[in-house]
Amino acid sequence: MTFGCHVSIRDGYLAAAKYANKIGAQAFQYFPKNARSLSVKEFDKNDAAACREFCHTNSLFTIAHTPYPTSITPPPAKKEINIASILNDLAIADACGSAGIVVHFGSRTAENAPLASYHLMLEMLNTILSQWDGDCLLLLENNAGKEAALGTTLEESVQVRNLCEYPEKIGFCLDTCHAFASGMWNGEDTYVFKQKAVELGYAANLTAIHLNNSMHPFGSRRDRHANIYKGGHIMPKQMESIIAAFSDIPFILETPSDLGISHEEEMTTLKRLDRLPPAKTT
Numbered sequence: 001m002t003f004g005c006h007v008s009i010r011d012g013y014l015a016a017a018k019y020a021n022k023i024g025a026q027a028f029q030y031f032p033k034n035a036r037s038l039s040v041k042e043f044d045k046n047d048a049a050a051c052r053e054f055c056h057t058n059s060l061f062t063i064a065h066t067p068y069p070t071s072i073t074p075p076p077a078k079k080e081i082n083i084a085s086i087l088n089d090l091a092i093a094d095a096c097g098s099a100g101i102v103v104h105f106g107s108r109t110a111e112n113a114p115l116a117s118y119h120l121m122l123e124m125l126n127t128i129l130s131q132w133d134g135d136c137l138l139l140l141e142n143n144a145g146k147e148a149a150l151g152t153t154l155e156e157s158v159q160v161r162n163l164c165e166y167p168e169k170i171g172f173c174l175d176t177c178h179a180f181a182s183g184m185w186n187g188e189d190t191y192v193f194k195q196k197a198v199e200l201g202y203a204a205n206l207t208a209i210h211l212n213n214s215m216h217p218f219g220s221r222r223d224r225h226a227n228i229y230k231g232g233h234i235m236p237k238q239m240e241s242i243i244a245a246f247s248d249i250p251f252i253l254e255t256p257s258d259l260g261i262s263h264e265e266e267m268t269t270l271k272r273l274d275r276l277p278p279a280k281t282t
Contacts, residue, residue: 001243002026002061003211003270005253005263012044013051013096017060023264024271027061027208027250032092032101035067038078038085043092052097061250063139063173063208064093065102072124073106073117073150079124086128086138093136100137100207102173105151105160107143117150122163129166139173139207144223145182152182158200171205175254176242177212177226180234183219187238194245203246211251211270213239227255228266243273 004027009016013030020028033041055062066089074082089101106121108114129138140160143151150156161170179185185193197203213232215224226232228239243251251270253263 001247001271001274002250003253003267004028004061004250005255005267006030006065012047014047014054017051017054017058017062021054021058021060023262024267025263026059027063027252029063029065029102029208029252029254031067032064032089032096033067036069037067038069038081040084040088041092043095045095048092048095052095055097061208062093062096062098063100063102063250063252064089064096064098066104070103071106072103073109073120074124075109083124083128087131090128090132090134090136090138094134098136100139100171100173102139102141102208102210104141105143105149105157107149114150118160121160125160125170126165129164129169132169137169137171137207139171141173141175141210142178142184143182144175144178145221146223149182149221152178152184154184154197154200154202158202161205171207172202173208173210174206174246175210175212176234176239177210177214178223180214180218181216181220181222183221185242186218187234187241190238190241190245193242206246206249209242209246209249209251210254211239211243212254225255227259227261228253229269230261231259240273243270 004025006029007016007020009030093101109117143149145152161167213226213234215226216222217233
């Protein structure tokens, strides 16, 4: 099993990789630029190349996460800035050797217009990916289901990928907190959930998992992450069932690190699960 966490690039991409390696991470996620900006970043290509080499040498799996304001269903005035920003994120992550960049599934552009939102999403994805020829994938992340959110079912993610003109450039990132909060997975139905993911073709294109507990109950549609074994509504056995079911996928922690539990401590605990019995298959 592969466990990692989100790290800062405050001191550069190579420094982020070295820090992740130092705390025992086998994988890590990072923001390719300012997490609150859609500005195109002129990045240090030598630093990115050094990061790529370090990760290759140390068998570190990496993904990047697009900045918070990023949207693939933006208002007309912000379409071009989002397209440019996502292409910039892809270029940075590709230079760093990352498998993909995580983009949140879109939201409704109008209260009762989900179809128009899907059309816009596909238009955005086609425009972006028609200009992208690197190895880095665009990874669609499921939503928690807050107001006006789409992307709360496996079917939506798979259908958007299937309808895109460049499906081979799209993968998935599953967030366990979002899945629990949206009602996609209740913690007790892991076998059924996994089977559905396999049958739909979701599992075959699942690149990474955001391993997060939920501060709020099942179906709450509230996106607040909790630590894996403390302060969450997903019980330990439920969390361990999803880990066992998708044991071949890298797990990235986005859990709180300011509540007395560090990512290093959580990863140490999780690594002990490497001897979990195989997930139930019947």
